[in-house]
Amino acid sequence: MERRLISHLAHRDHPIAAPVSGAHVTRLLRRARLPEAARILDLGCGRAAWTLRALAMYEDATADGVDISADALKTAEGYAEMQGVWERIRLHERPAADFPVVEHYDLVVCVGATHAFGGLAATVAHVRRHLRPNGLALIGGGFWEREPTPEALTRLNVEPSELLDLPGTVAAAESAGFDTVYASTSDLAEWDEYEWSWTGTLLRWANENPGPDAAAARAAALEHRDTWLHGYRGILGFVTLLLQRTA
Template identity: 70%
Template sequence: MDRQLISLLAHADHPIAAPVGPASLERLLARARLRPGARVLDLGCGQAAWTLRALELYPDVTADGVDVSPQALASAAGEAGARGLSGRIRLHETPAADFTPAEPYDLVLCVGAVHAFGGLGPALEAVRGFLRPEGLALVGDGFWDEEPTPQALTRLGAEPDEYADLPGTVRAVEDAGFRVVYGHTSERAEWDEYEWSWTGSLIRWALDNPGPDGEAALTAALEHRDMWLNGYRGILGFVTFLLRRTG
């Protein structure tokens, strides 16, 4: 079964597509304090939950969303239409690393999508290049909240240096030419809500759609749930930074 479709189905009940709750998302966007006429770019936007909420919070802002999933972009377009935002968002089906903007942005988002650039470091470099000199970025990625066990590393298919701890992650973003002006460290409840939604939405779809696709979806959900519950739960954290470009 297509991985992009599995992701879309898994995020049906949690379109934020990261272990971040709606209240935390709104607080992060509100801290951006975008000026009228600002331009927003969402790299790896998925269903564009972050961007659509930003457009509601800032009525004079326009945005571009970039993703490789046609299914997710179709969902984003439908949601934008339902919320009366279609005229203020442009959606681009292209790899985030290949996107070439016409002009820089006031706010660039890359939350849970740094893999599109090959990791946090390359993602920060790309984000910095998309920003105006005094622009802001919202970047979210994992960090080791506790030292990973061999079991967790095996289940994640990760190396010990795949992530830094939280202080190391802060150093990494500031070494990349930013200052952290705000941050949100996802709470255990946000992680659990995200993971139960991810696995549960996919399991429900699988039960409603018996057959090869349903079996594939069920297998993906159960493998993911095992990796979470018996691997990285309580070990892998998630932090979303509001960053100000420097230099």
């Protein structure tokens, strides 16, 4: 079973593909205080949960969403139609890192998709090219909440240097020509909600859809849950930074 499809199924009950609550999504977007007729770009949009929330809040805004998952984009299109915003969003099936700079946006969103660019430093540098002067970016990614244990590193298959602590993460983002004007650090409850949804939704799908893919889905869910519970719970953090492009 393709990893992309597993992720799509696992996010059915938590369409925000990151350990961020709906209330915090709204708070971050409200803090953005977008101008009239704002243009929004969502890189690695998935089901476009962030952008659809923004379009509901800013009724004259328009957006582009970019993702490699045809299933996620189809779901996003359906949500946009249900919410009556389908005329204000264009969805593009392509790698986020390959989306061309053809215009400059008021807000660029990249939450939980920094891997598409090779990490935080590359992400902020890429995002900056899409922004107008003083434009805003919402960038969300992992950091070390505390010193990672050898077991956590092994289960995550990462080196300690691949992530920074929170001060280092903020400094790395700002070094690309940004000021951090607000942020939301996910708490343990948000992490638990996300992880229990991810693993539980996938297990439920496997139980209700017997067949050749069910075993792969079950294995992926149990492996993920084991990595979380016995590896990075309370160690891996997640922060969503609201950044403003500087001169």
